Amino acid sequence: MVGTYSVEGISGRPPYLDEKLGAWLERFKRSPLLVFWETTKACPLACRHCRAMAIPNPLPGELTTEEGFRLIEEVASFGDPKPLLVLTGGDPLQRRDLFDLIEKANELSVPVAVSPAVSPHLTREVMRRLKASGVKMMSVSLDGAGPETHDYMRMVNGSFESTVKAIREALEEGLRVQVNTVVWRRNVLELPRIARLLRRLGVTVWEVFFLVVTGRAVAELDIRPWEYEVVMRFLLEVSRRGLQVRTVEAPFFRRVKLGSWVRPVGEGEALLDRLQAELNELLGPPVQEADSAFIPTRDGNGVIFVAYNGDVYPSGFLPVRLGNVKTQSIVGIYREHPLLLAMREGRFKGRCGLCEYRLVCGGSRARAFSFTGDPLESDPSCVYDPLDERPVRP
Numbered sequence: 052m053v054g055t056y057s058v059e060g061i062s063g064r065p066p067y068l069d070e071k072l073g074a075w076l077e078r079f080k081r082s083p084l085l086v087f088w089e090t091t092k093a094c095p096l097a098c099r100h101c102r103a104m105a106i107p108n109p110l111p112g113e114l115t116t117e118e119g120f121r122l123i124e125e126v127a128s129f130g131d132p133k134p135l136l137v138l139t140g141g142d143p144l145q146r147r148d149l150f151d152l153i154e155k156a157n158e159l160s161v162p163v164a165v166s167p168a169v170s171p172h173l174t175r176e177v178m179r180r181l182k183a184s185g186v187k188m189m190s191v192s193l194d195g196a197g198p199e200t201h202d203y204m205r206m207v208n209g210s211f212e213s214t215v216k217a218i219r220e221a222l223e224e225g226l227r228v229q230v231n232t233v234v235w236r237r238n239v240l241e242l243p244r245i246a247r248l249l250r251r252l253g254v255t256v257w258e259v260f261f262l263v264v265t266g267r268a269v270a271e272l273d274i275r276p277w278e279y280e281v282v283m284r285f286l287l288e289v290s291r292r293g294l295q296v297r298t299v300e301a302p303f304f305r306r307v308k309l310g311s312w313v314r315p316v317g318e319g320e321a322l323l324d325r326l327q328a329e330l331n332e333l334l335g336p337p338v339q340e341a342d343s344a345f346i347p348t349r350d351g352n353g354v355i356f357v358a359y360n361g362d363v364y365p366s367g368f369l370p371v372r373l374g375n376v377k378t379q380s381i382v383g384i385y386r387e388h389p390l391l392l393a394m395r396e397g398r399f400k401g402r403c404g405l406c407e408y409r410l411v412c413g414g415s416r417a418r419a420f421s422f423t424g425d426p427l428e429s430d431p432s433c434v435y436d437p438l439d440e441r442p443v444r445p
């Protein structure tokens with residue numbers, strides 16, 4: 052037993068690190084898959100869970116266009132295959148030079164994705180320009196199945212309607228759309244209805260974020276560890292109904308994908324039953340096998356984050372500053388910073404350090420830091436105990 056849980060599905064050792072996953076980890080030593088650039092702090096919204104603590108106007112020290120161009124050149128110098136540059140914020144549409152930056156990336160064959168805020172700035176015309184400029188993906192945040200939850204989170208009345216409209220229009224303009232949803236106490240029961248909405252809209256990629264207590268997010272908003280495990284199981288079920296699901300700051304979804312989970316009892320079991328029954332009712336029976344594929348990224352491993360002022364962090368949720376692109380090479384920081392090396396090599400403490408999934412999962416380094424002040428500590432939201440009922444893989 053692990054607390055109030057029993058362990059199932061783990062007879063024998065689960066697949067650990069096959070050739071494909073090993074190849075990703077080798078690649079991540081040289082180059083991230085994703086470079087997030089917080090192009091500005093400016094944003095017309097002020098969401099309750101905002102990592103960036105976005106504000107209406109740009110802050111002094113924001114990277115200039117020239118500095119942005121240099122950063123893009125650096126990103127290109129990681130070599131082929133080039134990382135995906137995700138232009139985020141704040142709201143990247145608040146940058147007047149956004150399309151110049153995209154053009155520069157195009158010149159250097161750096162693929163670009165954009166994460167705009169849903170605001171009056173996100174017009175059809177802008178979507179058309181994004182599509183025409185070769186943007187690979189646009190991500191949009193949707194935090195509830197209806198306005199009560201989503202608008203509360205976004206603190207803007209009418210935001211839900213605008214978001215659904217923006218998703219529909221972006222798809223009509225031929226953009227690939229990824230919907231981002233933050234799971235928190237208020238929307239956990241809405242997850243089946245959000246899944247149905249996405250399927251109705253024709254969205255195929257659902258990126259499900261979990262809270263890290265940073266920025267405006269506060270601990271009271273977060274779900275409990277056993278609820279994490281329930282939501283992982285639920286998301287695996289969603290993947291059997293035609294939606295590709297990825298998690299952010301809950302890499303232990305991969306452990307669940309690999310077949311090891313901690314079976315909830317009592318309240319947890321009731322929650323799982325309820326979510327699954329509603330999913331069945333709304334989306335019908337499974338149409339395919341559960342999606343077992345994943346890419347083993349986590350904070351600082353295949354992922355790097357550049358803040359508005361050029362400061363570099365392992366991710367947008369882990370406020371341990373590694374350097375600054377105004378004076379240092381992001382390539383050097385990514386490849387050589389001791390903290391990133393430790394995180395990449397799985398030199399963790401506690402349960403994560405003992406866990407056979409530490410290289411494919413490794414826990415949320417950001418959450419470990421937010422709870423303990425040590426980015427190498429265990430992820431407190433994972434209920435898995437590697438010492439429970441089986442040997443530890445060396």
Ligand code: SF4
Binds near residue numbers: 406407435437
């Ligand atoms: S103990 Fe850590 S490495 Fe293992 S599954 Fe949980 S979060 Fe991942």
